[in-house]
Amino acid sequence: MNEERRTPLNPSNLDHRSHCGTFTAMTVRTRFAPSPTGFLHIGGARTALYNWLYARHHGGTFILRVEDTDADRSTTESMQIILDGLKWLGLEWDEGPGVGGEYGPYFQSERNDVYDRYLARLEASGHVYEDDGAIRFRVPDKLITVSDAICGEVSTNLKEQGSRRYDAETKQEVEANPDIVIKRPNGGYIFHFVNVVDDIEMAITHVIRGEDHLSNTPKHLALFEAFGATPPVFAHIPLNLNPSGTKMSKRDQGALIHEYQENGFLPAAVNNYMALLGWSAKDDQEIFSIEELKARFDLPGVNSSNSKFDYDKCRWVNSEHLKHLSAADLLTNAAPFLSRAGIDPTDARVPAALELARDRAQLLSEIPGVIATIFSDTVTYDDASIAKVREKAELPQVISALADGIAGTSDWTVDGIKSAINEAAGKIGLKMGALMLPCRVAVMGSTTGADLAPVLVLLGKEEVVKRLTGFGAML
C-alpha cells in the first residue's frame, strides 16, 4: 500500500460485498482480528486460515473483527486490502464487516460504549487507576499460568516481570510500572483491553494466534479474571520466518497475499501451502483441497517450532493444484493472465492450448509463455535456441524438407503430422528425432515450450508452412 494514500478508516466506505455468512449456532467460535494498518501478510493470512479451518472443522463460527482502535494508524486502503485478500483466499466469515451478526458491531472503533461499560466494572471493583491521564489496570502479584493447546503450560508473574523494562537505546533495565495501560489519555482504548472485552462479548471459545502473543496472554488472563469471565482456549501457533530465519517482512518473497494473486497462484494452493507451514496431517499427504483441509485440520496436528518459508515448495504445491483443476476452472483462472499477454481467452484454440500448458507451468502467469506462439502472428526467436540447431550443417535442407513434407500432408492431426515429419526425415537420410528440434525452433522460436505436434495442429498447416519457409529464408 502506498504510504501517501492514507485515508482514515471509515467502515462505511468499504466494499465488502459477496460475503453472505451462514450462521451456525454451534459451540466453537473463532475470530481473526486484524489491525488495518498495512497489507495482508502471510502470517496474518495463515492465522486467519487456521481459525477458519478450526471453525469449519468443528462446525463452528468464524468471526472477522477489525481491531482499529489506533485511529492514527488505521486506514481504509489497508482494510480493503485485507478484506480483498481474505475474499480471494475464500476465507469467508460468518460474522463481521459486510455480513453483520448478533455480536456486532465488528469494528472496534464503533464499540466504545461496550468498552466504557467494561471499564466501569473495573473501576467499581478497584482494578484500575488513573496515571497521567491514562487508565491503568492493576496486575495481580501472583503466578499466572497459561494452558496453551500447543505450547503447554507457561507461567509468569506480571508484577515481577513488568517492574523492569529493557531500554533498547541504553541497553539497560530500567524501573517500570507493571500495571498495563488500557486507555489512552485521548480516550482511545488499548489492544489488551479491547481484545479481552470483545472475546468475552463475542463469546469467542478458541483464540488461535501467533506465538508472538504468548507473552501477552498472562495479561489477558488477568483481565478475564478481573471480569470474572472464563477465558477461551488459547492456541499459539509457531511463526513463519523468511529463508534466512528472521521475521518475514513485506519485502520478503511470498510475504504479501495480494502478490500471490498477481503472480499466478491459485487460492487453494496458497491455503494448502500455508496449512503445511506449521501443521501436518501426520501422514504423507501434502496436497489437500480446501474440503480435505477442513476435514483434516485440527489443533493436535499443529507443531510448536517456527518454520522458514520456501517459495519453491509453494510453487510446487501450486503446480499440483494446477494439474488437478477442471478444464473449466483452468480457463477461468488463466483468463486474466491470457488477456494480459494479449491472448483472447475466448479463442476456440485456448482450451486445447491450456491442456498443453498446465503440466509445464507452475504458476498461471507462466502459462502464456508456453503457448503464446500459437496465438501470435510473428515468431520471437530465441538466439540460444537458433544457435543450438545451427550446429547441424544441414539445417537449411532440414527446414526445406520439413516445409515440403508438411505442405504435402493431408492428414492434419498429431499422428498425420508426425508421420509427415518422419517421411521428410527419410527423404534426406535422417531420423525423425533430428527434425523435431529444428522444427520446434522454426515454428515456435525456441527449443522449449509446449508439445510440438499439438501446437502445429492448433497453428494450422498454412501458418506452419509459412513459418518454416520464413525461417528457411532467414538462414
Added chain:
RNA sequence: GACCCGUUCGUCUAAGGGUUAGGACACCGCCCUUUCACGGCGGUAAUACGGGUUCGAAUCCCGUACGGGUCGCCA
C-alpha cells in the same frame, strides 16, 4: 539484558522408549518420451552439544549452545 517458546536431511515434516530414522520440495543420476514437459525409478543429505534416567532414548529429565518471541499511551 530479563523472561518465555523452540531445536530431526539445505527447507517443510513423520516417528510420542525398541524403525536400515519415513515422506515431500530442491539438487544429482537413470528410464520413459523419435521434440518440450509431465511421469516413473534411484541417489546425496538429519536427530545441535554434554550429562543423566533406562536393558534400550530422536523420543523422558537437567545443563550448554544456537534460533525465535516479548519487554509501548502498536496490534
